[in-house]
Each structure stands twice: as structure tokens, then as C-alpha cells.
Amino acid sequence: MRGCRDSLELGTRFLAIGGTTRRVALAKRQPCKLQVGPDSAGDRVLTLSPTAALSVIAAHQGRQHRVRRLLWLYDIHLLISKEKHRIDWQEAAARAEEFGWLGALQATLADAAYHFATVLPTHGRLAADTAQPIHQLQAIEIANPRPVALLRNRRRLRWKDRIRAIGISLAPSRQDMLKRYCPQPSFLWPLWYLVRWSSFGYTCLKTAPRILKSAVSAISVLSRRRREWRSVLR
Numbered sequence: 001m002r003g004c005r006d007s008l009e010l011g012t013r014f015l016a017i018g019g020t021t022r023r024v025a026l027a028k029r030q031p032c033k034l035q036v037g038p039d040s041a042g043d044r045v046l047t048l049s050p051t052a053a054l055s056v057i058a059a060h061q062g063r064q065h066r067v068r069r070l071l072w073l074y075d076i077h078l079l080i081s082k083e084k085h086r087i088d089w090q091e092a093a094a095r096a097e098e099f100g101w102l103g104a105l106q107a108t109l110a111d112a113a114y115h116f117a118t119v120l121p122t123h124g125r126l127a128a129d130t131a132q133p134i135h136q137l138q139a140i141e142i143a144n145p146r147p148v149a150l151l152r153n154r155r156r157l158r159w160k161d162r163i164r165a166i167g168i169s170l171a172p173s174r175q176d177m178l179k180r181y182c183p184q185p186s187f188l189w190p191l192w193y194l195v196r197w198s199s200f201g202y203t204c205l206k207t208a209p210r211i212l213k214s215a216v217s218a219i220s221v222l223s224r225r226r227r228e229w230r231s232v233l234r
């Protein structure tokens with residue numbers, strides 16, 4: 001899935017908490033609608049409704065990437081500014097709660113309102129929170145940083161598949177790099193590997209203290225249990 005200022009590409013599944021997935025029954029949820037393609041050739045394409053687009057962008061940032069990017073917040077600001085009258089806020093909150101990303105949606109909207117003065121509802125679960133409007137996404141990022149979530153998801157794979165998945169994450173194909181980063185001119189796409197690696201390295205450095213703290217805590221628990229077993233065996 002990839003979002004930008006004018007369009008949003010969406011896969012066939014919505015991601016939920018805990019690495020689980022739920023297939024959305026389009027006939028029931030109807031997050032998309034058929035429209036004539038931009039080339040006016042008569043092709044029919046599926047486009048997300050503004051309500052679904054808002055939920056997906058927020059979940060993409062808060063649940064999948066777990067980082068605060070001003071560009072993505074600006075995407076949300078533009079979407080709300082242009083399509084506010086078409087967004088069903090109650091529906092967005094209900095669907096976000098159903099799929100487990102209500103907190104991410106609330107935090108993303110709060111951050112967008114803080115940085116870009118995005119006009120949010122004055123009531124309801126997605127209303128602007130004037131008491132705590134600043135950097136709510138940071139709490140999600142700290143509580144479950146992306147490297148930790150990535151490694152946790154890789155545990156479900158065999159070792160061979162883990163190594164392959166990590167390799168693909170660190171060095172995507174040329175087509176993936178062109179699609180994700182849209183370098184201009186396009187022949188500069190290899191330089192974006194440096195951007196990708198720098199971002200990943202910076203995130204790992206921020207995560208390192210939490211990982212070390214968890215490791216020390218785990219070692220302490222194991223040591224305590226070992227002493228308890230020794231006392232029982234005696």
C-alpha cells in the first residue's frame with residue numbers, strides 16, 4: 001500500500017494488531033467504489049472512499065511503520081481539507097476500532113491537527129483533544145517500535161525465509177525503489193538505498209536502549225528463577 005497527495009494504492013487486506021489479518025468483504029464494508037480511470041479510456045478502477053482512505057493512511061503510519069512522518073501527516077491534512085464533508089467520522093471510528101487501530105487513528109489526527117491546524121470534529125471519539133494534542137504517535141512508536149515489530153513478525157517464518165525477508169527489506173528491487181521513493185531523475189534510484197539504510201539505522205539506535213533494557217530484565221528473571229530452583233532442589 002502506498003499513499004500520496006493525489007492517490008492511494010491499497011492491497012487486498014487490512015492489517016490488524018498482532019500481525020493478524022482480516023479480509024474485508026467488499027460487499028459488506030464497501031470501502032471502495034467504481035470510477036472511470038484517469039485516462040478516460042473507459043477502464044473501471046476501484047478507489048477508496050474518503051472515510052476508508054483516512055483510516056488506511058492513519059493505520060499505515062501508526063500501526064505498520066510506527067513513525068511520525070510530516071509528509072504522511074500532510075497527506076491526512078490534505079485529505080481532510082478536501083473531503084471533510086464526505087468523511088463519515090462515526091464510521092471511521094467504528095471500523096478503526098473493529099480492526100484494532102483506533103488508537104493509531106486518534107493519535108495521527110491529533111498530530112496532524114498540531115502540525116497543520118487540521119480541522120477535526122468537535123465531538124465524538126475522533127474529536128480534537130485540546131488537553132493532549134502533541135506527539136501522541138510517539139507513545140505508539142516507543143511502546144512498539146518498528147524494528148521490534150518487524151523481528152516479531154519474522155518469528156513466524158523459517159530461518160531460510162527470515163534471511164530472505166530481511167534481505168528484501170534492506171535491499172528491495174529496482175522496481176520497488178522506483179515505486180516507493182519516486183526519485184527524480186529516475187536513474188538516481190540507487191542513492192535512495194542510503195536514505196533507507198540511514199532511516200533504518202536511526203530507528204535501530206532509538207530502539208537499542210529499550211531492547212537492552214528488555215534483555216537485562218529477561219536475564220534478571222532467569223537468574224531469579226534459577227536461584228529458586230536451586231533452593232527447591234536443596
